Amino acid sequence: MITDEILAKYEMTIGVECHVQLATKTKLFSGVDNDARDKEPNSVVSPIDYALPGMLPVLNRRAVDLAIKAGKALGSKVANISRFDRKHYFYPDLPKGYQTTQMYQPIILSGTVEVPLEDGSTTNVRIHHAHLEEDAGKLSHHGDYSLVDLNRAGTPLIEIVSEPDMHSATEAKAYAAELYRLMTFAGVTYGDLYHGNMRFDVNVSVALKGADKLGIRTETKNLNSFRSVERAVEYEFRRQVELVEKGERIIQETRGWDEAKQKTTSQRSKENAQDYRYMPDADIPPIILSDQEIAEIQADMPKLPGEWRNILSSLDLSYQAVETLLDAENEFRGKIEFLNTIKSIIDDGDYEKAKFIANWQINILIPMLRDEAFVFGKVNHLELEATIYELVKSEKLSSTNAKQLFKDLISADSLPNIEKFAEDKGYIQVSDEGAMVAIIDEVLNDPISVKAVADFKSGNEKVIGFLVGQVMKKSGGKANPGLAQKLLKERM
Amino acid sequence: MTIKEVLQQIKVSSARSVVEKALADAKEVADYNALLSLTEERALARADEVDKGKITGRLAGVPYVIKDNFLAFGGPSTAASHMLEFFDTPLQATSVEKLEAEGAICIGKANLDAFAHGGSTENSAFGPTKNAYDKSCVAGGSSGGSAVITALGVVPFALGSDTGGSIRQPASYNGVVGVKPTYGTVSRYGVVAMASSTDTIGPITSNVEDAELLMSIMSGLDKRDMTTLPDFFEILPDAMPSQKIGLVKDFMSEHVDSEVRARVNEYIEKLKAAGHTIEEVSLPMAEYALAMYYIIVPAELSSNLARYDGIRYGHQAEGAKTLAELYGRTRGQGFEAENKRRIMIGSYVLSSGFFDAYYLQAQKARTLLIHEFNKLFEQYDCLIGPVAPSTAFKLGENVADPIKMYLEDIMTVPASLAGLPSISVPAGKSSAGMPVGVQIIGPMKSDASLLALARSMESK
Numbered sequence: 001m002i003t004d005e006i007l008a009k010y011e012m013t014i015g016v017e018c019h020v021q022l023a024t025k026t027k028l029f030s031g032v033d034n035d036a037r038d039k040e041p042n043s044v045v046s047p048i049d050y051a052l053p054g055m056l057p058v059l060n061r062r063a064v065d066l067a068i069k070a071g072k073a074l075g076s077k078v079a080n081i082s083r084f085d086r087k088h089y090f091y092p093d094l095p096k097g098y099q100t101t102q103m104y105q106p107i108i109l110s111g112t113v114e115v116p117l118e119d120g121s122t123t124n125v126r127i128h129h130a131h132l133e134e135d136a137g138k139l140s141h142h143g144d145y146s147l148v149d150l151n152r153a154g155t156p157l158i159e160i161v162s163e164p165d166m167h168s169a170t171e172a173k174a175y176a177a178e179l180y181r182l183m184t185f186a187g188v189t190y191g192d193l194y195h196g197n198m199r200f201d202v203n204v205s206v207a208l209k210g211a212d213k214l215g216i217r218t219e220t221k222n223l224n225s226f227r228s229v230e231r232a233v234e235y236e237f238r239r240q241v242e243l244v245e246k247g248e249r250i251i252q253e254t255r256g257w258d259e260a261k262q263k264t265t266s267q268r269s270k271e272n273a274q275d276y277r278y279m280p281d282a283d284i285p286p287i288i289l290s291d292q293e294i295a296e297i298q299a300d301m302p303k304l305p306g307e308w309r310n311i312l313s314s315l316d317l318s319y320q321a322v323e324t325l326l327d328a329e330n331e332f333r334g335k336i337e338f339l340n341t342i343k344s345i346i347d348d349g350d351y352e353k354a355k356f357i358a359n360w361q362i363n364i365l366i367p368m369l370r371d372e373a374f375v376f377g378k379v380n381h382l383e384l385e386a387t388i389y390e391l392v393k394s395e396k397l398s399s400t401n402a403k404q405l406f407k408d409l410i411s412a413d414s415l416p417n418i419e420k421f422a423e424d425k426g427y428i429q430v431s432d433e434g435a436m437v438a439i440i441d442e443v444l445n446d447p448i449s450v451k452a453v454a455d456f457k458s459g460n461e462k463v464i465g466f467l468v469g470q471v472m473k474k475s476g477g478k479a480n481p482g483l484a485q486k487l488l489k490e491r492m
Numbered sequence: 493m494t495i496k497e498v499l500q501q502i503k504v505s506s507a508r509s510v511v512e513k514a515l516a517d518a519k520e521v522a523d524y525n526a527l528l529s530l531t532e533e534r535a536l537a538r539a540d541e542v543d544k545g546k547i548t549g550r551l552a553g554v555p556y557v558i559k560d561n562f563l564a565f566g567g568p569s570t571a572a573s574h575m576l577e578f579f580d581t582p583l584q585a586t587s588v589e590k591l592e593a594e595g596a597i598c599i600g601k602a603n604l605d606a607f608a609h610g611g612s613t614e615n616s617a618f619g620p621t622k623n624a625y626d627k628s629c630v631a632g633g634s635s636g637g638s639a640v641i642t643a644l645g646v647v648p649f650a651l652g653s654d655t656g657g658s659i660r661q662p663a664s665y666n667g668v669v670g671v672k673p674t675y676g677t678v679s680r681y682g683v684v685a686m687a688s689s690t691d692t693i694g695p696i697t698s699n700v701e702d703a704e705l706l707m708s709i710m711s712g713l714d715k716r717d718m719t720t721l722p723d724f725f726e727i728l729p730d731a732m733p734s735q736k737i738g739l740v741k742d743f744m745s746e747h748v749d750s751e752v753r754a755r756v757n758e759y760i761e762k763l764k765a766a767g768h769t770i771e772e773v774s775l776p777m778a779e780y781a782l783a784m785y786y787i788i789v790p791a792e793l794s795s796n797l798a799r800y801d802g803i804r805y806g807h808q809a810e811g812a813k814t815l816a817e818l819y820g821r822t823r824g825q826g827f828e829a830e831n832k833r834r835i836m837i838g839s840y841v842l843s844s845g846f847f848d849a850y851y852l853q854a855q856k857a858r859t860l861l862i863h864e865f866n867k868l869f870e871q872y873d874c875l876i877g878p879v880a881p882s883t884a885f886k887l888g889e890n891v892a893d894p895i896k897m898y899l900e901d902i903m904t905v906p907a908s909l910a911g912l913p914s915i916s917v918p919a920g921k922s923s924a925g926m927p928v929g930v931q932i933i934g935p936m937k938s939d940a941s942l943l944a945l946a947r948s949m950e951s952k
Contacts (some may be wrong), residue, residue: 047583051799053576054563054585054682056717086795088842090819097798148803277842277849279791282688285718 002242010244011209012171012237013217014162016125016229017201018179019157020189021135028134028156029057029284031101036151037195047398049154051095056283059084063156064287065297066188067107067132070158072298073186074127076111081288084132084281089274092148093137101133101159102129103278105203107287108158114306115178117170120319125175125335126163131424133157158188164203169237173230176200178224181305184330191330193224200229200305204236215240216250220264225234232257296481308339314346315355321362328366336369341382356389364403370412378413387418401427429480433487436471436479443470456492464488493645495702498554498866506848507542507553507597511535514555514599517646524622524735526631526640527557527600531566536598542595550705552595557572557650559638560601561608561684564588571684572616573606575800575807575826585682586717587693587710594709600608602637602650602711606828607797608686610634611900612890620887624666629884632662638696639666649706653730655686656785657879659694660916664879664929667918669697669946671707671902673939675911676721678707679714688719690908700917700947702917707939724937731948732941735873737763738773740933743877743903752878755919755928760876773868773875777861778906784861785905786898787841787854794838800826830883833894862910869935874932874942876932878903879916883926917946 027034030046033293048055071078085103108130116122137153139146160179166172180198184191191197205217218240220232236255243250253269303311312322329339338361345354348463365381368374388406391397396419397405405422409415424429443449449470452463464485471484502510515532535555542553554616557562558679561571562580570576588598605615613621613636620886624643631640635652639662642650652659654672663670671694679694685691695706704727712723739760744753760770802808802822809821827835868875890897907914912933919930934942 050804051798052563052581052583052805053569053571053579053684054680056685056719058716058718071587088795088798090798090801091813092801092803092815095799095804097801098795275844277795277839277844278847279795279842282792283685283719 002238002245007238007241007247009208010206010237011167012204012233012240012242014166014168014233015217016162016172016175017203018160018162018164018176019201020070020160020179020183021189021197022063022156022158022188024044024060024062024066024156026060026062027154028060028063028132030154031058034155036155037192039151040181041147041149041151043151043477045150045153049095049150051097056278057100059284059287060156064107064289066156066475067130067158068289068294068297069186069301070160070183070188071108071111071294072301073182073304074108074111074130074160075113076127076130077109077186078111078289078294079107079109080290081105081286082107082131083286084284085278086281087364088277089138092146093139093150093153094381095137095150095153099134099136100281100284102131104280105286106131108160113175113178113182115171115175116319116323117174118319123166123171123174125171127163128163130158130160133159142304162286164205169230169233172202172233173226176229176307177226181326184333185304185308185326186301190417196224199204199224202233202236204230204233204240205250206237206240215244216252218250218253218255218264219258220255221267228257228259231262232264235262239264254487303339311339311343311346312358314351315342315358317355317358322356324362324366325358328361328369332369336381338366352393353386353389356392357385360385360388360457364406375411377411379409381410383415384418385410391419391422395431395482396428396492397422398429398481401429426476426478428478430475430478431480431483433483436483436487437491439471439474439479440484440491443467443474444491446470446486453492493648493748495551495554495648495697495698495705498648499552501585501780502542502553503677507539508536510553511539511555511599517644518641521641521644521646524624524627524631524640524644525619525622526603526637526644528560528570528572528603528618528637529567530600531564531598532864534566534734535597538597541596544630547595548595549596550709551591553597554595555597555599555647556591556791557600557602557641557647558588558598559604559635559650559652561604561653561686562588562651563682563684564598564601566598567601569684569868570618571602571607572618573826573828574617574832576684577617577807579806581682583682585693586679586714588682590710591651591706599647600641600658602641603631603636604637604658605830607684607793607831608634608653608655609793609830609834611657611661612885612887613637613662614887614891615828617828621924622887624882626884626924628754628886629926630665630887630889632665632880634658634662635696636662638936639663639668639670642666642668642696642698645698649695649702650732652694652696653683653686654692654694654904654908655690656789656908657901659692659696660879660904660914660931661900663696663916664918665884665927667921667927667929669700669703670916670929671695671703671939671943672907672914672916673707673711673725674721674913674937676719677725677913677937677939678710679717679720681714681716681908685793685796687789688796689792690911691788692908700943700950703915703945704940704943707943721937725940726808728940728944731944732873732923733767735768735945736871737768737770738868738872738875739770740775740778740875740877741772742775742778747881748878749922750769751922752880752882752928755922756876756878756930759919759930759949760951766948766952770876771872773872775864775868775875775906777857777864778902780857781861781906781909782898782902784854784857784909785901786837787850788858788909790834790838791842791851792838794835794842797827797831797835802826830894850898858909861906865906865910865935874934874938874945876930879929879931880904883922883924883928907933912936913942915942915946917949
């Protein structure tokens with residue numbers, strides 16, 4: 001049994017390779033639809049993807065543009081000259097008998113990604129390089145025969161290769177999640193994880209803490225969620241420490257992740273590794289990019305997560321709150337904008353309102369959006385929120401009633417006079433001191449309050465809650481509880 | 493037979509009668525094994541369209557032949573291999589489409605060394621093609637069928653491909669004109685790839701004028717081939733006068749047949765008489781060109797032939813129980829011995845640990861060769877020399893000795909490696925009556941100038 005004390009003697013080193021499917025309309029080297037989801041097998045395949053004799057690749061310029069954007073998101077330099085190479089192996093899902101990739105001169109060179117961690121700190125992960133390449137097709141096995149679907153063959157990917165800079169499962173997961181945010185915010189990918197738009201391979205090795213040499217690493221391939229990245233790394237750490245403790249050798253190998261059993265399994269060892277016979281692809285001229293071209297494409301990019309975190313930092317929100325906003329921005333992209341809304345209020349200098357609206361999105365709107373049962377009307381949620389903010393700020397609306405008012409109106413198709421609507425609904429709280437004093441005196445003179453008043457006067461301030469409750473009751477819930485408390489104390 | 497003559501015949505008779513005659517002539521010379529299939533039905537249908545005026549153009553009704561490594565309708569596109577023996581293409585090569593847009597009519601598919609691997613057409617899976625001047629001699633290759641059928645006068649022209657001499661050498665062996673254009677002049681789209689960095693497409697014709705016309709039709713940018721160049725080919729009215737021409741002395745050593753050297757020298761005398769200056773020049777890197785070629789080209793073709801795996805189209809072996817067995821048997825049965833030899837060489841030079849020593853080294857040497865050419869072209873308008881060391885050799889003579897066969901390419905591969913235009917034009921015959929060709933090599937994009945020079949010499 002491996003105890004926590006034993007695990008604590010070891011340190012793991014993790015490097016991550018990530019395949020990102022690019023959000024292009026067509027494939028990397030042919031003009032057919034790049035979206036293979038839910039399509040009939042072999043229905044989006046061109047003669048080029050099918051590798052008919054005499055077919056030649058035609059590079060999709062959009063894929064190059066997206067790689068340039070990915071370069072910026074990864075804090076990396078984009079190469080002025082990059083080239084394509086061929087990686088050879090025989091497999092039925094690889095029509096040409098080679099994958100077109102970038103082995104020798106990749107389009108994205110080294111850089112650094114700053115990864116925020118849950119405890120509010122950050123860790124830096126260096127990018128070794130990232131390159132453009134095409135995806136292969138898909139095989140399905142049916143007893144004594146297998147079928148090939150080439151819909152996905154030729155789909156453009158970038159593979160992002162990190163340096164081995166991570167040392168915990170938490171860091172690996174946070175890095176994977178940050179790559180996802182970077183690539184989606186940069187518009188590089190649609191980020192549909194369910195359909196494998198981003199897939200992670202983790203390289204893990206263990207060594208005694210302070211050792212000057214890294215251990216033998218294994219590569220666990222094709223993880224398609226941040227959670228499975230975390231679990232696979234944890235599993236490998238434990239497994240490898242166990243082997244080392246038993247005095248056994250760790251084999252350099254490729255492993256797979258069994259989601260059902262939550263464990264990694266051996267797939268192929270290095271002794272059986274293929275010789276890919278890499279060579280330059282003479283059918284595709286080099287990609288030549290001037291600094292100016294790169295700068296122009298990168299200037300035309302939406303804000304990245306790091307920039308948003310800087311902007312939001314003025315609101316003093318929690319780590320979790322900020323990440324919720326960033327993730328929701330992705331989740332509802334094209335439907336609703338959270339970040340720009342908040343930013344424009346910050347730009348107006350109204351930090352209090354900005355923080356209110358931000359928290360409103362996080363606590364009220366986003367959970368409602370995620371609740372499929374909830375039906376939204378055509379009203380402008382921002383206009384409604386702005387009015388609610390004013391009512392809450394002027395203490396006319398309690399936070400409970402504010403939520404209720406929002407629910408009432410967000411499903412409407414047009415907005416009435418909001419304050420009048422709230423008044424009619426009885427949501428507006430009484431903050432008029434004259435009217436309040438009358439209610440308070442009534443409560444204080446009520447026999448039910450006698451004991452509480454006496455307790456209060458003898459120093460038990462807690463009972464004020466009971467008295468406030470009575471005021472609320474008498475006012476039909478319209479009293480401003482803060483004001484009621486203040487006046488109660490004064491009158492006693 | 494020239495294009496002009498054929499157009500005249502069509503005018504006085506009909507496209508149908510001209511195409512019928514070409515088909516009949518082709519059948520008559522079937523014993524040369526120059527053609528693998530006749531595209532009779534489609535050819536006659538197109539001829540009728542020409543006669544009805546539905547198909548027009550500069551080549552309306554002119555019959556021609558396509559080397560069978562081009563994707564073209566009317567019959568299987570076999571690359572003279574069992575691998576593609578029954579392959580019916582769903583689309584045509586750009587060059588074929590361009591010729592058809594001008595009304596040309598393909599009457600058949602020409603024999604070649606399987607997948608264009610070879611210099612004699614003896615590597616065809618369907619038997620060798622015989623020389624137009626002596627049936628006991630080779631046609632040359634790999635565009636042997638295209639050269640022979642043109643030389644026999646069945647059609648005025650044929651399409652060929654040239655990776656290391658495959659148009660020029662058979663043109664030379666059969667006394668016809670062959671053009672290997674500047675790399676990227678004619679689209680490679682739809683031509684079974686051999687070596688991506690040296691494959692070129694060109695015509696084989698009975699005179700230079702026809703070659704010029706065909707080049708002007710076929711050249712130009714193709715959005716389906718990223719290596720094509722914007723159209724630069726323009727037929728020149730006259731050859732540039734008083735050219736300075738370098739005779740490559742490395743190509744005129746005693747290893748070259750004396751009769752070949754004699755014909756080249758006679759051609760040079762005619763050039764001098766026409767006012768051009770000839771000087772001997774040296775191309776020291778040429779000695780290594782063959783070594784570079786037989787590393788780079790097999791490397792590239794081993795990659796380009798990886799797609800023939802029996803999964804999607806082409807030959808598929810029967811009875812395989814595992815995937816490895818399916819690949820092994822399919823490729824074992826579908827490829828010829830020379831294909832396998834070259835795939836093995838290519839796979840070897842690309843394998844881990846050898847790539848730097850062979851492939852990269854060869855590419856560096858290739859750059860030096862290109863520099864040498866460039867230096868010469870600072871001083872000379874073009875270079876001249878023989879096409880091949882000898883006239884067509886006997887069938888079977890070199891089959892057992894691949895190295896000797898590779899030596900046939902020694903004068904044609906330098907221009908291929910450097911991407912330069914190079915043409916092969918007839919320069920008389922040997923005492924045995926076998927044709928000898930002269931090769932003219934120019935700087936990049938000088939194709940039209942080389943052809944204008946050759947045209948000016950034709951009547952002399």
